[in-house]
Amino acid sequence: MHTLVIGLNHKTAPVEIREQLAFQEDRLQLALKSLRDMKSVLECVIVSTCNRMELYVVADQLHTGEYYAKAFLESWFRLPKEGFAEHLYVKANQEAVRHLFHVVCGMDSLVLGETQILGQVKQAFLTAQQTGTTGTLFNALFKQAVTFGKRVHSETEIGQNAVSVSYAAVELGKKMFDSFSGKTILLIGAGKMSELTAKHFHAIGANRVLVVNRTLSKAEELARKFQGEARTWDELIPALLKADIVVSSTGAKEPVLTRAMVEPVLKKRRSPLFLIDIAVPRDIDPAIHELDQVFLYDIDDLNGIVDANMAIREQEAAKVRLWIEEELRQFNEWLDTLGVVPLITALRDKALAIQEEAVLRIERKLPELTEKEKRVIRKHTKSIVNQLMRDPIVRVKELATSPQKELAQEMFVALFALEKQLNAEQEQEESDSVELPNTAALASGNA
Template sequence: MHTLVVGLSHQTAPVELREKFSFDPDRIAIPLRSLRDMKSMLECVIVSTCNRTELYIVADQLHTGEYYAKAFLESWFRVSREEFVPHLYVKTNKDAVEHLFRVVCGLESLVIGETQILGQVKHAFQMALQAGTTGTLFNHLFKQAISLGKKAHTETEIGQNAVSVSYAAVELGKKLFTSFAKKTVLLVGAGKMSELTAKHFQSVGVKDVLVVNRTFSKAEELAKVFHGTAYPWGSLPQALLAADVVVSSTGAKNYVITHEMIQTVVSERKKPLFFIDIAVPRDIDPSVNELDNAFLYNMDDLEEIVAANIGLRQQEAERVGAWIAEEQTLFQEWLDTLGVVPVISALRTKALQIQADAMMKIERKLPDLTEQQRRVINKQTKSIVNQMMHDPIMRMKELASTEEKEVALQLFKHLFALELDNEQTDEVQGKVRPMGQPLMN
């Protein structure tokens, strides 16, 4: 069996191409079954987000699996291979497992450490379970990956520090205000950065949003986005009086918020006013920061915070990377033991049959045994069998992770005269299913 991932992501393909390969995560059963029914496919999971589309596959032949994965993408989305194959990445076996672990931990995301991808992978796996396209290998691998992702996000701070300018502004605001529930944000200018910053403030509890812009119609348009209030440009001082947080980005060549203007405002308000100047050139006179109850931060301040936080996330990413290496080893050890499972099962079956035959002979030769005596003898003979099997089984499991696995396996079967039919072996490896039928979980 081979594990592979075939995909497109923000790292390899532009959005114009990625959007052509988007699945509806809630309506993915049909494409899952279509992929699984192609030649060489044994198990599959499809992960589809705004930043990535990935086919996770267990195939009986590596190159055939890769070929038909590409054929599936080509036929399902009706996009020629020439258009998407140069942007496609294919990772196999150990590299595929490592990739999945990195994805769920947020190490492959556009923003390192983001948590949304963990829920998206978990949902993708659940959809594949319901569609019947997973089996022994992926049931184990994806559960292990999801557990690792949870650990990465709960036991480290990889996702705790702001790594965007707009969100860094919110983090600064938290140092000034214990709660944003009753705070008002004023947008000076109707730019995209102002809008994005306001959205972040809204996500932490801000209810009221005011907008001032030189073109009043644009102020009204943006105010509608937040169910807020638009002010004409001449009413800027009045809007400042009503605000707690001011986000300014006008594109003006001179200061639009002056020291004198804010001196008047703070003297009337008598409570803190938090300014975020994300304009270049700056919108707000830097001397505003000298006033009592006025706190001003510009782009340099925010970018300094972002750079520091990216460094912190990268440190945490290195810690998570060590965990990923450990989990890879654990998964490989589990995978290596799959081949010996039917052999161990056959040995146990044979040994217990020998014990059962011996009990029948004992009962024939000693017909006067009481029920208690039979139970004692049965228990003790089974104990002897289990003790005799213990060391050979443990040695076989250890050898399963070595290069001599196949030779050791054949020798083990020969020494204990074990006969395995093909169905026993294939069932454990997840290969028993008619084409088009789901794997047994």
């Protein structure tokens, strides 16, 4: 068996490509079944978010599995592969597993260490489980990956501290206010950055929002998102009197808040004024910083916080990379023990067949046996067989992770004469396999 991941993300494909290969949530189960029904595919999970689309596949043949997974994308989205093939990445076996561990930790995300992807991968796995497209391998792998992702986010700071300008403003605010409950935030300008910053403050309790903008309709539109109030540009000074936090991002060429405007306001206030200038050119006159009871931060201050926090995340990422290698080692050990399952199954089948044949001979020789006596004989002979098999099974599992695993498995097969059982199983698998069809035939619908 081979593990594959075939996908694209924000690093390999622009949004116009990603949006064409995004799975609709209400059709995801149907997509999973369609992918699993492709030749060579044994198990599958589909992860589809705004920044990535990934098919995780267990295939009986490596190249055949990759071929049919790509053919599935072409068929499902009704797109010629030439339109997206160059944006796809393909990772197999060890690299595929390592990639999944990176993804659940946020190590492969647009924002290093973000936590949302962990929940998205978990949901993708649960959906595949419910649909019946996972089996022994993916049930173990995805459970381990999700557990590992939770550990990373609880035991490291890879997802902590602001790495966006808008959230860095909140971190600064936390140093000034013990609580944001009941605080008023004033937005000067109704652009995207103002909205993002307000969203972060609003989420932690700053529930009174005022929006001042030169175009009142835009101010009203943004204010509605936070159950706030819009003000005309002429009402800027009265709004300053009410505000605890001011976020300015207007795109004006000259400062919209000058020292001469703010100084009289401070004389009428009883509390400090927290000013955040995220505009370039700056909206707020730097001279305001000289006034008492004013805390002014501009874009460079915020970027400094972001850079420092990103450095912390990078340090944590180095630690997580080492942890990933340990997780990979543990998974490989489990995978190695999975490789001896056919041997163990063959031994059990042979031993139980011998036990069953012996019981039938006893019953033929002793026809006077009651049903109860037959059950007792069957139970105890099976117990003897299980006890005899226990130690060999334990030892072959232990040796499965040793450097001599191949030799140990060969000796196990020879010692218990399991060639017949294993050959029968292999012949059955080969009879179920198919040859790779002609690419042109598949594209034309004749495969």
